[in-house]
Amino acid sequence: MKGFGARMYRPLNMKLVFIFIISTMLPLLITTYIMARVFIDRNSNDTGILIDNTLISLSQSLSGYLNELDQLTLIPYYNDDFIYALKVMASESYESMSKYQVLSITNMLDSQLRFVRHTRKDIMSTLIVSDNKPLFYSTNNPLNDVVSNYEFFDTSWYRKALLAGGNAVFIKPHKQDYFTRTKNETVFSVARTIREIPSQRPISVIIADANTVVLQKMFQDIDFHVPSHIVLLDHERNIVYANHEVTPALFNPMPENRSIIRDGSSSYMVVRRTVAPYNWELIVLLSYSHLEQKTMWVYLNSALLYIICLVVAFLFYQWLSRKVMGPVKEIIKTMRKVEQGDFSARYHYQTKDEFDVIGRSLNTMVEELKLKIEMEYVLVLKQRNSEYKALQSQIQPHFLFNMLNGFIALNQIGERELLEKSIIDLTVLLRYILNQTDMTTLEEELHLIEKYGSLQQLRFGQRLQVHVSCEDGIRPYKVPKLLLQPLVENAIIHGIEPLNCPCRLTVAADTVLEDGVLFVRIRIEDDGAGFDTTQAEGLGQIGLANTRERLLLCFSDSLFQLASSLGSGTRIVIMIPEANFLENNNSG
Secondary structure, eight states: HHHHHHHHHHEEEHHHHHHIIIIIIIHHHHHHHHHHHHHHHHHHHHHHHHHHHHHHHHHHHHHHHHHHHHHTTTGGOOHHHHHHHHHHSSSSGGGOOOHHHHHHHHHHHHHHHHHHHHOOOOEEEEEEEETEEEEEEEEOTOOOOOOOOOOOOSSSSHHHHHHHTOOOOOEEEEEEEBSSSSOOOEEEEEEEEEOOOTTTOEEEEEEEEEHHHHHHHTTTTOOSSSOOOEEEETTOOOEEEEESOOOOGGGSOOOOOOEEEEEEEEEEEEEEEEEEETEEEEEEEEHHHHHTTHHHHHHHHHHHHHHHHHHHHHHHHHHIIIIHHHHHHHHHHHHHHHHHOOOOOOOOOHHHHHHHHHHHHHHHHHHHHHHHHIIIHHHHHHHHHHHHHHHHHHHHHHHHHHHHHHHHHHHHHHHHHHHHHHHHHHHHHHHHHHOOEEEEEEHHHHHHHHHHHHHHHHHHHEEEEEEEEOOGGGGGEEEETTTHHHHHHHHHIIIIIIIISSSEEEEEEEEEEEEEEEEEEHHHHHOOOOOOGGGGGGTHHHHHHHHHHHHHHTTTOOHHHHHHHHSSSSEEEEEEEEEHHHHHOOOO
16 A cells, blocks of 8 residues: 555656756757857857967067067177276286276276166166176166175075176066166166177176066056956076066966966966066966856757746646645555554545545455454453463462462461461562552562561561662563562572571572663572482473563563572573663553
C-alpha cells in the first residue's frame, strides 16, 4: 500500500518538471548562452582590433621618442672638442689649469647642452660623471647643484652604463637624489658610457633625466570606451608609466595577449604590444566586467523569458495538481494515518474517475486490516499476558509452601519464640505478596529479600549472613514482583543449608557498561555447596525456570547467566538493558 501511493505520487510531479525542462527551459538556456557568447566574442574581437591599431600607433611614437633619448646621449660624439674637454676635466692636470682655461671648457660644454635643455621640455637635467666625480651638469633649475661626495659608483644606472659597452641603457623611474633641489622628484633616464674614439677607453658616463610629461601627453587623449589602464614597462619589466595605480605583480610573469587577469576584485582583459627595438611593453588593461555589461540586455531578455515560462508552467502545474494530485494526496494522507495506527481513517475525496475506485479499495483494505489485527495480534497479546499471569501466580504458593515447611521445622525443634517472631515477619511479607500489582520497584523487591533473609537467619543463626545493596539511581526501576526471591530461596536451601559452616549470601544491584550498552546488573552469589550445572534441570528447581521465563516475558533483551561448581558456591547474574526500563515506564 505504501509503495503503491509513492509510485502514483512522485513520478507525476517529476514528469511535469522534467518535460518542462527538456522541452522549454533547456533549449532556451542553451540558445541564450550561445547567443550571448557569440556577441561577447565578436564585441571583444572588434574591441581588440581597435586597440591593436591604437597600440601600433602608440608603439611607433614611443619607439621614436626612445630613439630621440638615445640620440641625446650621443651629443658628445658630434664634437671632437667636447670629447677633448671631457678628457681634460677627467685628468689630474685639470686642477692646475687657470681660471680662464676652466671657464672656456665649461662654456663650451654648456653651449652644447644648453640647446637640448631649452628645446626639450621633458629633459630635466644632464649630468656627466667620471671616476665617481661629476665633470659637468646642466639642469632646468638654476639653483640646482650636485650633492657633495655623492657615491655614483653605488648607483645602478652608473654600473649599467659601464657594463653596456658604450650602448645606451634606459633606467627605470628613480629619485633624482644626486641633485640638491630636485632630490625627491622621480624621473626616468637614459645613460651611456662616453669612450675615446680611437682607443675605446671609457672617459665618463652621461645621464639624461626626463619626466613623464611627454608620456602623459601621449596617452591622455586615448579612449577605449571602457575603463582602462595604460601601462608602459621597460625591458626589465619595471613600470615606467601608468595612468592609474596598478599592482606590479600582475606582470610577473607577463600575461598572454587577450588573456584575462584579476587584480583583487577587478578583472581585466590584457592587450599588449612590444615597442621595438627596445623590448619595452605597452599594455592596456580593459575592465572585463564593463565589457560584459554590454551584453547585459541579452541576459535581461532571457531572464524575462524565463520568468514568463515559469509563470505559465506554475499555473499549469496548479491546475494539474487540483485535477490529479488532489485525490493522490488524500490517498497518501489516509495511508499515513493507517501507518500511525489510526484504523478509523477513510478516503473521502469525491472524483469521477479511477481514483474513486482506488479510494473505495483502500477503505476496504483498511477495514480488513483492522479486523485481522484485532483477531490475531490482540489475541497474541492476551495469550502473552495470560502466560505471564500464570507464572506470576506460580511463585506465590511456592513461596508460602517453603515458608510453612520452615515453620514446621522450627516447631519440631522446639524454637517457639523464633517461630512466633517468624510468623509476625511472615504477615509483613504476605501483605507484599498478596498485593494485586504484578510489578514493583527494585527497591521494594530488595527490601523483601532483606525481610526474607531475616526470617531465614532466625532459623540458621550464625550459619547465614545476608548482604543486600542497591545503586541509588536504579531503585525506582520496575521489575516483576517476586523475581529474585525464588533465586535467594534456592541459594539458601540448596547451597547453604547442606553445610554446617558459616556461609555468605550477597544480593547486589548496580549498573555496568558493556560494548557501549548500559545494563542494570543484579547479582545473587553464595559461597555454599554449589552444584553441577550440567544436571541443573534434574534438580527440580522450579524457581530457576520460572524466573527465566518471567524475565524474558518482561524484558526480551535481558540475559540470565548461571555459574556454579561443587564446593565453590553459585553465582547468578541478571543483565537488563537500561533502555528496557525506560520503555516499560513509558508504556506503563
